[in-house]
Amino acid sequence: MMLLDTLLDELTGRGSGTEAARHERYTWLEQLRCDNPQAAEGGPMAGIPGYHWYRLPQAVTVAGCRSDLLVGTLNAQYLVFEGRHAPAFAAALGLQYDANNRIDRPGGLDELLDAYAEQADGGWTTVPAARQGMPLAGWDDVYFRVRDLSDGKAIQSVTTIAYESSRFPGYTLLGTTMVGAGAIAHDDETAQYMRQIFADWAIQRDCANACAPSSAPWHCTPRQAPPAPFGTPFDFARNLAYLDALLAAYARAQALDDGGDDGYWACAAASAAYQAFSLRYTAGLPLPEVETALEAAIAACESARAALAAAYDDDALPAFDFEQLTDYARTLQLLGASLLFGRHDLAARLAALQTAFDGEDGVYEALLSAIDPRRPAVEEWYFAEPYSALYDCLHADDATLQLEYLQDYLASWHGALVQEDWFNGHLRAQGLGGYYGLWAFEAAAVAQRLGLDRGALAHWLMPPAP
Structure with a gap:
């Protein structure tokens, strides 16, 4: 019919x-x-x-x-x-x-x-x-x-x-x-953004098509693994190859760009670089290899900031906008990972990208005080959920209270971030790029700094190492 x-x-x-x-x-x-x-x-x-x-x-x-x-x-x-x-x-x-x-x-x-x-x-x-x-x-x-x-x-x-x-x-x-x-209604700015999104999806599709499923069992013990509802384990090798291909494709797109989309591709590369770092950690790869990926993620953030500064003619523009929960959460994840790995140089490089927000957020400042005691004490922060518990943990004097606050933080972290595009990534793991690990790196950095009992903080979001 x-x-x-x-x-x-x-x-x-x-x-x-x-x-x-x-x-x-x-x-x-x-x-x-x-x-x-x-x-x-x-x-x-x-x-x-x-x-x-x-x-x-x-x-x-x-x-x-x-x-x-x-x-x-x-x-x-x-x-x-x-x-x-x-x-x-x-x-x-x-x-x-x-x-x-x-x-x-x-x-x-x-x-x-x-x-x-x-x-x-x-x-x-x-x-x-x-x-x-x-x-x-x-x-x-x-x-x-x-x-x-x-x-x-x-x-x-x-x-x-x-x-x-x-x-x-x-x-x-x-x-x-x-x-x-x-x-x-049509407007040029929205139309350009839609063109960028469609071009990005095309790149993702082409990279996915170029990455064949792995036939060999994964050679490392994962630090976190998503559910396998049909008995098929998550293909770490294929997903890592996909993210590496995606990073290379974004670099090519940025190099060839002559239409004012440089900032978009640089930011897309920064997001993919974090995913590549997180998935290497999640997959159980050796920590030196994971640390190298963390360095690359920070470098990608620096490139993204430079591209945005050029696009908007504003050298003071931050890499992450703390008024956006997505940016705020990613900043704390990157900062937490840098501190957890003992890479104070990377934490300082990240802080240099965010000088526009110096002295404005109590959680961020308290984390940075681990590498610079001169950071100001601030009694307000951008997002109450889930970060109030982390603030309270960082400012409590009693170890028992610190432990309780951090337990509360871990319990509320995932649910409070329900609107993020990576939320429930572990339930979208049957296709490429849907999952790269869900980690509250900042929680592990705080536990390490305060010397808290890691056994009492067992949680699927808690990084087990280093």
């Missing part, structure tokens, strides 16, 4: 049809609504969110898989297939893995974790029983392709998504967002 053909055209990327054709399909689907008892509470499809279910008059075949069941949400329509087919759909349709948690899930990943509970005000609280051990409540995998349909008047796109989740094990969603949903 023509209307089914328009759905296939969207999935395969051939086109999205006219607005009139899409409206006709919507009207047609309204006549095909069905009740799906499997989607009732407790049913096998109960975890597939949707407002309406539809039974198509004939099955649609994609990558050799057939389905006549459709679920429609407010902004998208998904075919529902029995079995795990997302990687096969990705290969057939040219989709790539969502390593950076940028694509909206049909219902979201965060609800998977039993270890964290959402509060009425939209915040998150840690369930006390989750203090020890990595949460294993769920997993989540998204493959996607975004087609830019901007026309110079509006910025809009259509996204094809193949999605598997422990919320509905045994099923795969394959569908598209609706054209025009979220469209915004």
Whole structure:
């Protein structure tokens, strides 16, 4: 049928049809609504969110898989297939893995974790029983392709998504967002940013395609490993090769750039350099090799700051904006790792990138006082959660209180950072780049500085060495 053909055209990327054709399909689907008892509470499809279910008059075949069941949400329509087919759909349709948690899930990943509970005000609280051990409540995998349909008047796109989740094990969603949903008026700055994002995704896709799965067992004992819900261990070798390829690709993009995107590629390289360091640590590689990667991550931050300073003609511009939680958290991770490795020179180089925030944050200043006792004592800091517990730990005189505060910090760290794009990376570990280790390096640096009992601080986020 023509209307089914328009759905296939969207999935395969051939086109999205006219607005009139899409409206006709919507009207047609309204006549095909069905009740799906499997989607009732407790049913096998109960975890597939949707407002309406539809039974198509004939099955649609994609990558050799057939389905006549459709679920429609407010902004998208998904075919529902029995079995795990997302990687096969990705290969057939040219989709790539969502390593950076940028694509909206049909219902979201965060609800998977039993270890964290959402509060009425939209915040998150840690369930006390989750203090020890990595949460294993769920997993989540998204493959996607975004087609830019901007026309110079509006910025809009259509996204094809193949999605598997422990919320509905045994099923795969394959569908598209609706054209025009979220469209915004065209402006040059936003359009340039979208072009950068699309170019970045293309680089990530090409690097992923160039990295074949490893056939040999990983030769080191990992310091942290994500859940393996299907019995397949995390491919450390392939992911390390991917990050190294990504760094080389960003360097080429920056060298070839002549359109004012230098700052974007430098910042992308700095983020990838941290990931490469963190994954080497996570993978259990020897500490000298990890330390070399840490040096490279700090150097990448210096390059990013120089590129941003040139782009904005502001030599005082910091590498990280403390008013943004993402930047603040990464600064403390890098600073904590530098102190943990005893690399006070790297900590000083990082501090030199942040002079715009000197004397403004009590947690940052207290950490830096380990290498410079002249740093000012500051009694305020940018983010209460989870960093108040770390501030209290650094300023407590009693060892018992210090230990309690640091335990509270570790218990709240992951849940408080729920909005970060690396949040729950251990549950997005079936594709390249989704996971590189989740570590509160600053907590380990504080424990080392205060001489706290590491045995009492056992936690999946706590770096075990050095």
